[in-house]
Amino acid sequence: MKRRVPAHTLILAAALPVLLITILLSVMYGAKSMEAGRIVEALLHFDPGNVDHQIIMHSRLPRVIGALLVGAFLAVSGALMQGMTRNDLASPSIMGITDGSAFAVTVCMVAMPYASSMGMILASFAGSFLSIVLVFGMASLLPGGMSQVRLAILGTLTGTFLSSAASAIAMYFQVSQNISFWYNARLHLMDPKLIVLAVPFAAAGLLIALGVSKHITISALGDEMAVSLGQNTARIKLLTTLSVILLTGISVAIAGRIGFVGLIVPHLTRFLTGLDYRHIIPCSAVIGGVFLALCDVLSRFLNYPYEMPIGVVTAIIGVPYFLYLIRTRGGKSYR
DSSP states (O other): OOOOOOHHHHHHHHHHHHHHHHHHHHHHOSSSOOOHHHHHHHHHSOOTTOHHHHHIIIIIHHHHHHHHHHHHHHHHHHHHHHHHHTOTTOOTTTTTHHHHHHHHHHHHHHHOTTOOHHHHHHHHHHHHHHHHHHHHHHHHHSTTTTSHHHHHHHHHHHHHHHHHHHHHHHHHTTOHHHHHHHHSOOGGGOOHHHHHHHHHHHHHHHHHHHHHHHHHHHHTTOHHHHHHTTOOHHHHHHHHHHHHHHHHHHHHHHHOOOOSHHHHHHHHHHHHHOSOHHHHHHHHHHHHHHHHHHHHHHHTTTBTTBOOOHHHHHHHHHHHHHHHHHHHHTTSOOO
């Protein structure tokens, strides 16, 4: 009798061809369609005077690479948060972490208008950290604050407050135009230099995520069970939080605020692979990257020939799913 191939093995084995197909679709389709031959020509014999070559190399390729990376980072962040808190509703956007990063970037632009790209990245990290401290600090002070729905409410309130504060600061100091990118994510404005600069931080975040994946599986059983199995829960939570800060901060720094990827993808991944985070983390990265890149392709056709903001597309999918989770799992863990 043949053994069934595990789902996580199939996902990872299919990752390369699926990613290549996704990249091809993203480069080919848009306001102006590109033939596959033209893409190969641009890659092998780039002509700076050819407009199509310029579009392919300087717009669409950075755009799809950025979408794949940001989707992977947000999905892994969401998976870590859901595992660490045992909360189905946890994600970087629901918990206000992306809003915190965008808020810190706004403050950085006002306080240091000539800050470097590295300065923006560091500010984004600081904002992620600020949001986590605010949300979990308030949750720890309130009776039942760590429950799924209350934690989600606190995250939403924190995100709304930070977003409103950032808008007020931007209007007062007249930098609204400058921060619109971070609050209305535009993948077509992806900066390749910023992506390269962000890679070391993202790699560190992913390595930490993979390193704690086994411990997250144990933590999802509950703190008492984890301690009885000899796990240092405080250390694991600290490392997990560090990974979330790095991955979410980088995502906002290079692409702006994008919601619901970190909510939807981990649930889909757990459904496909089971509850072992050694499988969930890498598979979430693959599925998250493909999900956001395909949402980006879809955004080009929902209001053709104009583009729909990517945040609108993810919200169309994410909001109904969020309401479904509140209705079906608002008071209980996925375990």
